[in-house]
Amino acid sequence: MSWVNRHMTNSASESHSLLPWLALQQAAGLGPVRGWKLWQRLGSGCSDAGCLSEADINEALRTQLLASQQELLEKVLQWLHSGPDRHILTRADPQYPEQLNRLSAAPLFLFVEGNVNVLHLPQLAVVGSRHPSYVGKENTRMLLPPLIAAGLAITSGLAMGIDGLAHQAALDAGGVTLAVFGSGLAQCHPKRHVRLARQIVESGGVLISECYPWDMPQAFQFPRRNRIISGLSLGVLVMEAAERSGSLITARFALEQNREVFAVPGARQNPQAAGCNQLIQQGAKLVCSPDDVLEELAGFSAAAVKIHDTATEQSLPYPDLLDTVGLEATAPDVIAERCRQPVHEVLTRLVELELAGWVESVPGGYVRARRS
Template structure:
């Protein structure tokens, strides 16, 4: 492809958004909706309150990134790059707040708009958790559901495997780029998943490895693609409950399998059930709630607009001035990694913004 053709490529405006400081996915889509498909033209940008640096970044042609992405796409069959306006971008995900601007897919696109049930849970499930996963999945597959999960060890991997064994189709959303399959032990499973008519998805550039802050973002894609989320086993503080929280905010059904109160891996599921998640004894408890795979918005917690500030002790330490991550963690007296995970959630919900040097409080309308 010539340089002139590259400069007209439809991905370039979306790459500019990706690389502009202070613009997350929520603000980016607001910009697209306000200005239309030609938002990146200079006369359109004049209508917005961007600083000089942001205006320059928005009009920068990231040709090196574009060339690398096109090389990846052409490196094998069934590789796709879907921007938010692409006709194959899944509508179920597109309707959610904070949907990724770019989605990288390897495998069949035809399954993306189909009814999906997300299955998530502990990376170290108990014997009962493993059995529940293997027993429930075949019935969901027989009902016509696509099973979506995160390819992690534990319940995620078991869900993909049980789906393939039942002759079903499964999708995996990765917390790394598609060239850097994580965990490595699931590379063969990923290949079988694609061969079985499924697909791998990620919002990370294909060459990026797994990083801690990728996984909360990955979780909101898993729930966003699905009509409901089943939590098989989860401790009270786990990534599975982050997925459930996203599902709540996105108006999805949430299901949980109960367990003994003495079992720490059951505490998260039991808590979800206390808060209104559908208690699951067998697959019919899921299927009757998703009759014809219609989405009935079960609200387990109050929506964000009606509740107290999320992570108030953290937000109190992020002001309108730039605050470094280390300083926020020091003020909160919390581990840096935990603070980073929460900041990612807050950014996706529109409470904070990433800027050079750290974070600032978002000006919520």
């Protein structure tokens, strides 16, 4: 039970434990950094006239801090009690995620829905394009299960594209995933991920936001959301990102927060890979397999980490043909030309390989399947 939940008696009284935090949050121009410093100085006295009169605070700020927050408090508590597993965690709450609380600009409080205990699990942030290519989608599906098996929870932003795929990959692998909203928790964005958000909670994960539950999504909130995604995590894995992708903002926050940054490389012809390639040029860890991530995070839980042997003892069927099929769709006639075999024989072998799970038929031809 959260610190706020344990202080619910006389919730409408002027001494409610959440009121000083609401005062700090509502004070214009104060911000999370100065707000936290003020709390460290004054504690619950942040909204007390006597304490503020003795503090070295200008009159304008003092007036804001003393403004009544009773109406706002009632709205917040209404959300808290209108559903199960809802929590409000202030920075003074022992359940506030420690990894995030180390940051000077951490949110003064978080709205959380779901299993609050998973906030303390070792987490890997996974971000990327909202319009990923086939390669980006496949990399997300292939790279995450071993990382989840090693004990990492997957944290992302519930956006379309890579974010949603990362959450779904965690659910499919029986892992834990955390979704950080750029809106209030009562205003899921995008709307088509309402069901995914519900699955995250039902599977033991959590939804997190620093916005009031009723806040609609606004553009300026999403970069702020990104600092929480990276702040909760040990590192950030960028799956696929264009040169001006919002995912690069998350990577920049990760660097500022002294977190690891990982990036999956891509072909130079793919504009969706330009951001990842740029990150690698700037020093991000190049990721070709799950082990590339795990070896950098080995300290998070030595007992949990499993470095996987990527070598396979199984011989490849039709290796000369498979060598010509990659992660980009390749037409059968092109495959035949590359491996110098008749088209009818190539088509027959492609069908055999598809049935055996080595290739997949997609619009435009064939691609390598995940097992290969």
